[in-house]
Structures are given as C-alpha cells and as structure tokens.
Amino acid sequence: MSEAINEEARQKQIKRNIRLTASALWLIVAVIFCYMMAKYYWMSR
Amino acid sequence: MSTATHDAAHGHDHGHDDHAHEHKPYGMMRWVGSTNHKDIGTMYLWFSFTMFLVGGVMALIIRAELFQPGLQIVRPEFFNSMTTYHGLIMVFGAIMPAFVGFANWLIPMQIGAPDMAFPRMNNLSFWLLPPAAMLLIAAQFAPGGGAGVGWTMYAPLTTQAGPAMDLTIFAVHILGMSSIMGSINIITTILNMRAPGMGLMKMPLFCWTWLITAYLLVASMPVLAGAVTMTLTDRHFGTNFFNAAGGGDPVLYQHIFWFFGHPEVYIIAIPAFGVVSQVIPAFSRKPLFGYASMVYATASIAILSFMVWAHHMYTVGMPVETQLFFMYATTLIAIPTGVKVFNWVATMWKGSLTFETPMLFALGFLFLFTLGGFTGLVLSIVPVDVQIHDTYYVVAHFHYVMVAGALFSAFAGIYFWLPKWTGRMYNETLGKWHFWLSLVFFNVTFFVQHFLGLAGMPRRVPDYALQFAEFNAISSVGAFGFGLSQLLFLYIVLKCICSGEKALDKQWEGADSIEWTMLPSPAPYHSFTTPPTIK
16 A cells, blocks of 8 residues: 555656656746847847 | 666566557557657658658759759759758758657667657657648748758848748748757656666666757757747848848857757767667677766767857858867867767677678768768868868768768668567668668768868859869769669668568667567557566
C-alpha cells in the first residue's frame, strides 16, 4: 500500500518537474525574443 | 555507459508485457493525430527524406546550369532563387528534421521512458513542418518568382525583395516554432523522464548530444525569429531596423543572423556526433573511449558556438581587434572538436573492427568531417578569409561539414537502427554500394570546389569566367552521380521494410544501449510503459 502511495507521489513530482522545466524554457525563449525586439527597436529609433 | 539489468533474452519478457498495449490506431488518423514518439519519428524521417529530394533537385538545377560557362538552362533570377531555397530546404527541411526524427525514435527508448514528455506538442511540432515546406515551395510561384536573397536572407536585399520574401519569412517563423517546441520537449523528457538508475552520465551519448543541441535551439531560434520579424516589419510596418536611410544598419542584420547561424551549424553537427558516437563503439566492440570528455567537449563546442558568429562577416568592415577576437575564439573550437575526433579514433584502437554499412558511413563521416573542419580553420584566419570570403572554397567547406558530416552520419544512423525500427535487415551489399557511390561522387562534386574557390570563383553566380570551366564540369558530373546514388538508398530502405530478412533483437553484437539490450526488434508500439531499472 505504502509503495503505491510512494509511486503516486513520485509520478506527481515528475509531472510537477516537467511543468517547471517546460515553463522555464518557454520563459527563456520569450525573454530572448522580447529583449532583441525591444533593444533593436530602441536602437533604430 | 549504462549496464542494463535485463539482457536481450529478458527483453522478450518485457516485450511480451508491452503486447498488452500493442493496439495502435489505423488509417490516416494514426498519423495525423499521432502522439506516439515512434510514429512521429517515422514521419519526421520521411518528411526529411522528401525534402532532401526536393532540395536535391534544386541542387541539380544549380549544377546543370554551372556545367558550362554562359547561361544555358535557367534565368539568373531563378538561379538565385534555387541557391536560396536549396539552402533553406536542406538546412530546415532535410537535415534538422532528420535528426529530430532520430531524437523522437531513440531518446525515449534510450533513457527508458514510455514516450516524450509532451506527446501532443510533439504532434504539433511535426505538423507545423509540412505547411512551412509548402510555403517555401509556393514562394517559387509568387509574383516575381522566388526570393533570390540567399539562405542567409541578408538585408537590404530582403527588405526590397518581392512577395516571395513574405512567404519565406512566415515559413521560417513556423519552422522556428516547430524547432523550439521540439527542443523544449526533448530537454524536458531527458531531464525528467529517465528510468530509475539512468543517471545523466550513464545516458547514451546520443541523448547527451541532443540535450545540448536542444539548449542551443532554445537560445538561438528566438534570435532568428527576431531577425526575420524585424525584416518583416521593415518591409511592411515602417520600421528601420536594417535601413540606413532611416537610421538603421544592414550590418546589424548580419550580426543577429549569425548569432543564430553559427549555433545552427552545431545544431546540425552535434546530433551527428551523437550518432557516430553510438555507431563506432558498436562496430569496434569496445565502449566509447573518454565518455565524460565527450560530454564536456560537446558542451564546450556548444558554448563556444555563441562566441564566434562574426567569423562569417570579417569583410563587413570591423575593427581589427574584433576580427582578432573572433579569429582566436573560432580556432579555439578546434580543441574540443579535436578531443572528439581523438576519442573516436581511440575507440577503434585495438578494437575488433568490422565494416558493415553503418560503420562505413561513420568512418566516411570521421574522415571527411575532419577535412571540412580543417578547411573551417583555414577560413577562420582573417587574412585568408578576406581573400576567399564568398568563394567556392566556402561552398566546399560547408558541404564537407553538412553533407559528409551531417548527412553521412544520418545515413550511418538509419542503417544502424533500421533493424530496430522495422524488425527487418537491409541488404548489406546494396548498403555498401550506396556508401561507396556516395563517397566517390561526393568528393568528385565538392573536392574540386576548393580549387575553384582558391582560384577566385564567387559563390551564388549562374555564370563564370572560362578558366573555371573544367572543374565546374567535373563538379556537375559528381553532383548528378551523388543524386542518383540516393535513389539507391530509397530502394534499399523500401526493400528492407517490405521484404528484408528478420532482424535480431540485438542485431549488432557490440551495441550496448538499452533499446538493443532490453527491447525486441521491431521495437513495440509502446515501450517501457513500466520503467526498467538500470544498474
């Protein structure tokens, strides 16, 4: 029984980590893109 | 390298376990709505081969025109369009999807995961590719024809080009989105879904190379998206990013593009390193020499790839100190690359070598990629590059890296894993023919281009001076030979799928990653639904 609970907790933890990793990566993409557009827009004004 | 707790015989038990989940969808919807990493991998590989043929036809149009001096077959505008779309289609449509196909097929099986972390996003990543490819092909039929701006899409040419440019920009946007989603999927899968006991430093090197490549993609693709978006707004929305008259700077485009463009070279090359790092140990019957140093060398190459971009643009007029920095940074890349080549050679040292088709392609890669690397070093030297910038020497250099490097490695990988994927064996004799024909014709096509470049023939021209005639004729003959040899490859793959001999679960004696030791051939539709334990 406790093994099943552990497994469930492990699966939950994995799912949480997956969400965290992906969110961090999307954030990196968004920041790089926005930084470039903003920086060069300001430069070419 | 990891040691699996199961051997091939036990693998059957595991496979049997999986048969309970073997029901797969049938018909069109199996492919359109697929969330299965193996099906999506297959689609990536077939898409990539189709694009390889489309880009190949464009290359043959280029070589046909260059067979003789003077204008014979196509108009110069169309020629320029061919060089542009040949480059774009081969880089974004053929080579990158080929290695993403490998990643989809192999990463879950090599780390003991049931599938990718985001199966539905995986489906979207793939299905964004066909519309992008259609946009690139449709651009040929836009008013004024395809955009003859070169695959690098330099401003101010792009800000002045016809409507085809907009189609091309949107295609690049879509391809970029697909790559970003694919790489986020790969990183998340590798970091979170490894089987218990599969530590990062126990992963097969192919997974390591893809983990590093995916980070390169996440960091460099938004930059390309930014560059083409700026081009788009310059064209239609009154901005002046690259317009000198409005306070912008065309050279800015080159900096932004190559900040993406140089990592892109390694996005293509690093997974190729990964494939070769699996194939060479298998046919040397020895573990990979210097596993940890391979990982660190790959990571070093990836980091350095962000610090060398301006070596593509020494001639734009930059301070000599800047040139020196980029020259030294570029030559620095030779060190980790040298570590890798040394390790591959040391893996073979005193191994029990056999030379089946995958090993032949891996050795072809090793020899010719090193040659391409050396010409890269030649080009990194500023005073030399000033002389041969934008000549056929550059064309020869990057085709040694892209074709003999990435493509040969992809062939090595396909022949290596075909038994695992299809459950059937390809024809070894025909495979060897494919290798030798490709090797000879590749060199006939591209080796002479070094001489043309050194003699001063510029790239991206449909016509040339008489003294270049002979080498161009040789190169064109080689190109058609190389193109025809690839039809043999198609025949070999189809024959293998339809009527190949039954493959063993562990077809290659020396293969030691868990897709060989723990899974049957063909790999079941759902593998590792319960994670294996890795010692």
